[in-house]
Amino acid sequence: MSTAVDMPRFVRANQVEALPPPNLARGPIAWVRENLFSGPFNTILTLVVFYLLYVTVPPLVRYLIIDAVWTGSDRAACRADAGGSESGACWAFIWDKINYFIYGSYTISERWRVDVFFALLAIGVVWMLWLRAPRRDLGAVYFFWIFPIVSYVLLTGGDADFGVRFWIGFAIFGALVIALFAFFAALLKAAMRPALIMGGGIVAVIGITLALVDIDFGLPHVPTSLWGGILVTLLVATVGIVVSLPFGIVLALGRRSKLPIVRMASVIFIEFVRGVPLITVLIMANTMLPLFLPAEMTVDRLLRPLIGTALFAAAYMAEVVRGGLQAMPKGQYEGAMSLGLNYPQMMTLIILPQALRIVIPGIVNTFIGLFKDTSLVAIVGIFDLVKTIEASRIDPSWAAPTIGITGYAFAALFYFIFCFGMSRYSLGVERRLAAGQKR
Amino acid sequence: MIDVHKWYGEFHVLRDINLNVRRGERIVICGPSGSGKSTMIRCINRLEEHQKGRIIVDGTELLNDLKRIDEVRREVGMVFQHFNLFPHLTILENCTLAPIWVKKMPKKEAEEIAMHYLKRVKIPEQANKYPGQLSGGQQQRVAIARSLCMSPKIMLFDEPTSALDPEMVKEVLDTMVGLADEGMTMLCVTHEMGFARQVADRVIFMDYGQIVEMNTPDEFFKNPQHERTRLFLSQILH
Amino acid sequence: MIDVHKWYGEFHVLRDINLNVRRGERIVICGPSGSGKSTMIRCINRLEEHQKGRIIVDGTELLNDLKRIDEVRREVGMVFQHFNLFPHLTILENCTLAPIWVKKMPKKEAEEIAMHYLKRVKIPEQANKYPGQLSGGQQQRVAIARSLCMSPKIMLFDEPTSALDPEMVKEVLDTMVGLADEGMTMLCVTHEMGFARQVADRVIFMDYGQIVEMNTPDEFFKNPQHERTRLFLSQILH
Amino acid sequence: MQTVVSQTSPPRKSFLYDPKVRGIFYQVVLVAAVVYLFYMAATNAIENLQRAKIASGFGFLNNTAGFDISQSLIQFSAAGSTYGDAFIVGLLNTLIVSIIGIFFTTILGFTIGIARLSKNWMVAKVAMVYVEVLRNIPLLVQLLFWYIAVLGTLPQPRNSLEMGAGFYLNSRGLFMAKPIYGPNISVLVAALAIGLVGTFLYRRWAKKQQEQTGRQSPVGKVTLALILGLPILTWIVLALVGANPITFELPRKGTFNLTGGLQILPEFVALLLGLVTYTAAFIAEVVRAGILAVSKGQSEAAGSLGLTPGQTLRLVVIPQAMRVIIPPLTSQYLNLTKNSSLAVAIGYPDLVQVFMGTVLNQTGQAIEVVVITMGVYLTISLVTSFIMNVYNRRVAIVER
């Protein structure tokens, strides 16, 4: 090989082909040495960790799996004094109560409705989260409009019985809205047709929603006091996300508005909500909401924490969305403006689609927080999963020392699977977004 | 532009700018960094608000009036240093967006026009790609096509080539020369003196927010009058 | 450097690099992007590890030996493309950090030396500012001064001017020319051919991790031997 | 030059298109809506309250409370204390658990965050599993788990676990010796003061030494020796000469429970454990992100100047990472404080449990109680973020 050492000039005659790297395939022993025992300090660390694992993992596995009681119909199975075994988790208890954990006290003959709700929810979630799903715009309509109505009807039984007077009132309201749009169109000398279509559209959407809620589909009514378990947990989370996302976007836009009062109002709301613990918001919704409403009006007990959590989540969501808006380069606004787009067009066509896309991880993380926080409704007496476990725990026919741990282990597992799944998802999106940025 | 002044807070960015651009005229603006070139050009389509003086574009005065601003923006196309394409839309969608939403043009027609201009800037085959998949020079040409789709009467360019790798500058300048040859009214902030020599009707040199010198390119380069201009040219032309 | 090879995983970045740099010699390295220029220069002060061959710096061979690596790094100064100044320290502190902690120099003395080199790069008045307050060219000059404060025998430059605005390039190049004139041993990755012509003793052209051509600047520019070099030069020199 | 001015129509402003006018219009609508909402809420509330004959106002704070609280830092008894006192007890309990929690969670969080970046594969993986598990399970479930599943299985007082050194553990909590300060305690305090002053002086001397000769002194070790070692030494000496400044009251067995000594309620322990382990998972992520945020170029530059890896970490990486870490760290501290309100689920008498629970029920004055409680949390949040903003402004990397 011609060397270039000390040569003032050198011209390569033939190209050196790419060679495989030397000794790339290192054995597992080399790997262990390099990654676990590369020095005295590391060796000690490794040993300490091994010891920690030794004292935690085997007992855990033994408790949760090997020594666990898998079958049985009452507490005898999980009590040593009654001939059972109490050295491990009592999964028989979970198995026995599983329907209660899923549906609460929902009328047994009507539980298929809950199953349909779960299925609809799954469809909606997959549609929204799967970035390459077809027609995601339709998905949004489904998730934020159709699905809530259908679920409402399905779960409660619908048939809200508004009565004729209500509908007359609504007709007047609708006419007023359309007239208002027409008036503004005339005032601004804008085209009349789109204004009428827009006004009519808004009225129609509200009307259809209300009509669907009003129609009697022949489903028996199931009062919300019977709902419980995973149904309620998922419901609170779903309502939270369905409400908080649009509301959060509005708040975020408000906070970035140039109008001082709009901005102030948004800031005050956001900072207030973020400054207090969720539990106080829930207690407030529970005890104060009725006080602030006219005497004849009562709010369903389940609805109160729903409102509380949704508002709470909206404030956090607003901050996430704001992050996305801030991350948008100024050039995007300017590009849109220089093409002559107006503010709503600029926001809906250019800024929000991009901003929301970058904050998908943030949104999912907020949702994870929201999902975990749903457990707090148990404190205000709503029978979510945690509360149903609490309630079953004191069932004397299952009274056994291991019941508590088993119940919470089950809850922990449930939440972990959901939250961990979502956090992996958001991580995946984050990576993909990062990769997209590069090129 | 008559006697335009502008302040950022306490800072006087534009001072006494008087400039009358005739239809079909091509003007190149140069000057050191921070001299207010971008600001001036951005005032013309009201991305920035001026505080004193009047700016009249094609007979419409720029005031606090949303309708007029919209009108002016429809007449004025702008190409930015960093392209500012919309990364979530394809090239074609980038080009058809404004015609569809602002001019209420049918989608088909808008696409035909867009394809026409994409051919004009020689990248019709990229129409269905996303901006992120294009090179800088291609992106800038898309940005030009996007502006052209609104059939503006005036085009503004703010350092359109300075974010590009040297190899790509030429593509973009060629496109711009082509446009100039067709008689488009153009205001262009650039330091590409070759371009200025080739197409400009007038060259303007700005410093400290003022127009220091304005002349035909020949005169400007050969015989700069103001001391500041001479200094600047000596730096630029090595 | 004798027969140096380096892999990133499966990827063969440096292939058969043989290079002997004499004391006081000034070498400019150029080549297309991804050809391994940075990697080579980073191997010299062991920011990257090579897998085959030997690198001997000032009589010390680079091996897996912390003590030697430290020695070598004390002898070799490096200036990065993106300056990598410490943003939480003032300019002066940036320059005195290494002398104080590595050379255990009294603070007073370190500051005197730092001021000396800051004067050398013509920005003594910025000593108490933070890097964020300086322009790119000034920052790069601070980076040079910071390296010089360790009185290295060899200076490595990795595209020191490519992140700078054109006007600032000159400041930095001037500083580097000054250094070269003082007889510092320098290895410089750069595409500034003017600089190469002016100061380099040898110009090296790299591609695909290999040294393709090496020659004196005169010969190199006038009469490139290798086809690849010619192609490259034609692109660079317009 | 042809003038364009003559062609222009005179600038007639159309009122409706003026953005300022529109802005004012929108804001008026918003204000009207908000005012209307508040007005409705207020009138309804007043009407409802009158109908329900609930007294309003904050006078109830001076009424005798009549109930007891299991843990209070101030003197509190059913006989003489008022609802106002109960409020203070709750607030102090919230603060104490928050402060202690913040202390431990910081240590644990930094440890795990750094462990996640460890080159030791085992350590990094175990830290990762910790973070993933802990942060994906609701805090409430964790608290209940600690309280019921772990602490609930502790033995009854009669079979207390004796852990030596005066420590006992049973289902009533953790018991330990209670220090009783003797008259010589002042000596100990003086020793501590001397240690502090000495450290200060030594540090100044070390700096000067460096500036003059370049020699570096072992500042960390000396500091430790002065602040910890000196008082401990003094104590030992005093004890040996028989003038022990601190004696301990040990817990003794009583009828029902251990008496005397210091008792730490299991509710407190469970809450603290839950808050610390949960928040630490988040802090670990903050720390990791902060360290990763310092670009690789920084450590490369430091390396190329010849700084050792240790010096690089200490002088270049950590100072920059801290700026990134501190803001999210503060919000984790705030979260911990807010999350301490979950105490209500396990019966620890924090602000929410005592005030929004017991007091609200005994008095029925929902609005006042809710307003006060939320006000407290809000104040804590606002004060913290204010301090944070000031801090941020001061440490912000100075830029052009």
Place this chain on the structure above:
Amino acid sequence: QATLNSVKQKGFLTCGSNTGLAGFGQPDAQGNWTGLDVDFCRAIAAAIFDDPTKVRFIPLAAKDRFTALQSGEVDVLSRNSTMTMSRDTQLGLDFPAVTYFDGQGFMVRKKLGVASAKELNGASICTQQGTTTELNLADYFRANNLKYEVVAFATSDETFKAYDAGRCDAFTTDASGLYAERLRASAPDDHIVLPEIISKEPLGPAVRHGDNQWGDIVRWTHNAMLNAEELGVTKANADQMKTSENPEIKRLLGTEGKFGEAIGLTNDWAVRIIKHVGNYGEVFEKNVGEGSRLKIKRGQNAQWTKGGLQYGIPVR
């Protein structure tokens, strides 16, 4: 708006009930409620609609029961709530009847060997926060100069579970509750109820202050059930008794006079109650009495004729 009208308009009664207290108000897994308190609500529904199923039970925690009533969320609160002067006068409530005379007691583990509440010096005691129980407890220990450690929880479930798990030495609540909760202990026989009753706890339904007609309905529902027991009118014989010649029975069952219409109901209101739900004795026996799982003696809740305090006000 009058509560009766709104109830009729809705077509059902909303009744605030306990979240779960055996014998008084407790739902099973299917949501069927049983207990003395919920049966009382069924009696009101029967009186209004002639249908005891037209009730919706709203489970309420101790801490939000009164707000729920005040805000109109429930029409009547029948949830083992103690009548006290301050609740009657300051919370805007009325307690029209006492359905169960109770008193606060203590439960301890047999193992402790404690025979009297006076021996509880130094014990830790589990109680529910926001109740009169919590206040009585403080009063009693103060009066007897005893020390104790209070551990308060938000719901009775949590309170009892904490006691059962050994967090406390003693558990205190109304005696009825002690018996009810004992059923749920992991080993009910390990616990005893101490003899001391430290307070008077008259438990009864509550309504909003100011709607006298509604208050009357609730008051007389209770009295009708008491009188029925006293007069021997039972669920089984209610229809036959209409033919009885006893003027007191005739007035009660509406064959004489217009007493039902006077409170806005039909004259056969009492028949409806007894026919559908039963008289007081029957309801007591079924839910909490010696035949039930709770095995509570009638004691103070016996008819006045049998030495108890339950004294039906004459229908006249």
